[in-house]
Amino acid sequence: MPSAAFTLRPAALAILLAVAASPVFAQTPAAKPAAPASAAAPRSTPAPAVTPAPAAPVAAPATTAAAPTSGAPADPNAPPPAPPPPPLSDVIFTNGDIITLDDKRPAAQAVAIKGSKIIAVGKSKDILARWKSEGTEVVDLAGKTLAPGFVDAWGQLSRSGLFSVAARLQSPPEGRVGDTGALLRELREWSKGDLAQRFGWIIGFGYDETRLREQRQPSRHDLDSVSRDKPVIIVHQSGRQLVANSRALELAGIGRDSVAPAGGSIGRWPGSKDPDGVLEGSAAFALLGSLPQLPKEERQAMIQEGQGLYLRNGYTTAVEGRATADDLALYTQAAELGTLKLDVLIYADLGSSAQALKGSKTITPRYYKERLKLAGVSFTLDGSAETRSAWLTQPYKLPPPGKRTSYAGYPGASDEQAGELFAQAYASGWQVAVQANGDAAIDQFIKGLGTAADKHPGKDRRPLLVGAQTLRDDQIERLKALGVSLALTPRRLGLSLDVLKDDALGAERTARFIPAGAALKQGVPVFLTHDAAEPEPTPFGALAAAIKRAVGEDQQIGTLDALKAITLLPARQLGEEKLKGSIAVGKLADLVVLSANPLKTPADKLGEIRVIGTVKEGVTVFGGSEGGVPITR
Structure with missing residues (x-):
């Protein structure tokens, strides 16, 4: 079958165009095409070793009935024709830079995939001669770069989803908040939107008082000017500090006589015991825990939003650090619904989640269950x-x-x-x-x-x-x-x-x-x-x-x-080093297609590299607008 630069058969192309039409598609569950259980189903046990393919396609067995002559009626008693043999490989990537990160074979010209696994890595002519057969998709990288899918070491997938839809309070060059007035305008504008109405509270993320013109912390009085009826919270760019308005402090029970918890602090007005709204460390976490909780449907949406962000940035494995007991329940629900498209590992907050962790039958350290697994526990x-x-x-x-x-x-x-x-x-x-x-x-x-x-x-x-x-x-x-x-x-x-x-x-x-x-x-x-x-x-x-x-x-x-x-x-x-992190025979086909080779790109140009497509276990889970990678099943 001839190869083409990111072109597929009509059926596969139609699916690809649906994926490439909008990056948001990758953030919402979609109906999955029928696929062999061994190919696309989430792993609940370690994947079996790859069985070497035969040296050449196996010929279809001959049938005992002779083919009918032209114009002669078909013999109703003849056995059905034998199905064509399965392809030796589902996909072969070629004609681009391939970064394997495998010390035994640091570079290659082609990669062959069968099911969820990589079955061959090497020179293009050898891979095509050995592994291409009828039914194999040959993907022309057209000079782009294939690399292992990115693996998160520490992150907060669902928080990324929440912060991505909160009011953005970053200062230039990341954002447009240069002073306190601009910060308050961003919050007021966000408060008019549908998300604020559904959440019942107003949240902004990413402020840094050292980059504001006034060079001071916003206060609860500043946030009261946005709303006195709804809780208003702005989270510092470090994630360790926040400012709350009077309503949020009231809901959290924080007042003149409140004592800061160990590992935290409550800001006070100079010469007074009255809180100024600034909370750090464990005091900030305590306030967040006492606020009205989002409905489960909304929190599930935040997981999906965060998942979409990870996928379009090339991650095939993500981490939820400092997960609470509520987080464990939400991720368990997501796993049971089958909505996780990448692997998620949980570091449960030891202080608040130990009991829930011991009682969980879904989040365990040995095996993935519907793409969910326990990495360990965490604290600060x-x-x-x-x-x-x-x-x-x-x-x-x-x-x-x-x-x-x-x-x-x-x-x-x-x-x-x-x-x-x-x-x-x-x-x-x-x-x-x-x-x-x-x-x-x-x-x-x-x-x-x-x-x-x-x-x-x-x-x-x-x-x-x-x-x-x-x-x-x-x-x-x-x-x-x-x-x-x-x-x-x-x-x-x-x-x-x-x-x-x-x-x-x-x-x-x-x-x-x-x-x-x-x-x-x-x-x-x-x-x-x-x-x-x-x-x-x-x-x-x-x-x-x-x-x-x-x-x-x-x-x-x-x-x-x-x-x-x-x-x-x-x-x-x-x-998971036996399954992930490099492009090698026997590992999962967790891959990312990049617009340029990072090993050949100057440091000041690395930020310009774009993710063209993300593949999880041989299945495209994100396709960018510049083309894509094959939907193999």
Whole structure:
């Protein structure tokens, strides 16, 4: 069958055009074409090994009845004709750059897929001669790039869905909010829309007071001017801080006599006990938990919205970090409805979800059930350096208003509380993913993890440290000894450079902020994740920020290491390196088609690379407007 640049048979093309017509299509459940269970059905058990195909197509067996002569009536007793033999492969990709990330075969010219698996990788002439037969789709990449599907190491899929539809409060160049007045206008405009009417409250995401003209936090009085009847909340770009209006504070029961919970703070007006609306850390999370909950249908829609964002950015495996008990129930429902199009791994919030986790029959650590699986449990030990809520061993350059010059942030938990959380996780055999940014919090992480590992020994625990903004060299050595990997958000440096350098850390510590280079040099695995300030995951933004830094060039990493940090390495962290993360025989056909080869693209141009199509287990789950990839079944 002749090949063509992203052209398919009429039936497949019609489906592709429906997918390519709008990226929103990938965000909503659709009727699935009939397919063999082994090809497209969600996995509940490990996929079987691939059986080698025969050396050549098997000829159809001869029938005993002779073919009728022209004009002669057909013999009603003749057996039906034999069906044609199945194709040797369903799809062959060729004529483009293929990045395998397989050290045994780092580059290739063609890839063949059968069912959900990759069955051959190699030279085009060999693959076509050996694996092409009647029924095989040959996809001409037309010079584009095929790479492994991206694997999330740490994220919040459903929160991405929520924040993507909230009022966008980012400052230039990401957004258009340059001052408090513009922020309030965005909220008022959003409050007129259908989403605000259905939700019953008003939410904005991504503000950063250090990038506003007034250089101050918005207050509850500012938000009261948007609405006094509905709760109004704006979430900081760090995700660790928010501002609430008077109604939201009232619903949360926060007033003059409220005491800030451990690991959090309640802002007060100067010289008064009255809350000013600014909440940090656990105080912010507590308020969110006390607000009116969205209907389940709306929250399911947020999962679908987040899923669509991940798919159109090339991710075939996503993570929901710090999942609550409600999140577990919602994801269980999504799995049972069969609406998950990519694999989702859950890190359940240990403090709030342990009991629900033990009673779950759907979310387990061994197997996917309808594309849902447990990765482990998570908790948080401090805030972030840019909001001056990370717990440091040395004081901040400038303390926040009302704080002493010795102010160095604060812990999210006592040493005893942190030790109990680690012990509970290890006693239950759960992998841990812990958020800690300040070096004092990282010391607490190392102590608690080491004690739990000694008390509950086990193999291949794969603990994960998320954030690690002010990680020291001596701590890197200890992390390596404990088998810890790092999930880093390199874009945070560029987004918060001025406040980090001028207010929080000073020039020297800022140059070492998020030390990916030092960690890699000492053999600690590094994964790149998207920043909480971004409404959607942007893998090439993370790559660009890790490859070329604004300050601290010694902490940059190479392009190949960066690409592995969103594919092969997080797959290993999640225990799925035998199935994902590289293009190799026997692995799942989780693939992404890119407009350009990131290994050949300058760092300042990486953000221009577009995802043309995303393939999950041989089935197209996203097709962009520039063409697509085949709908194989």
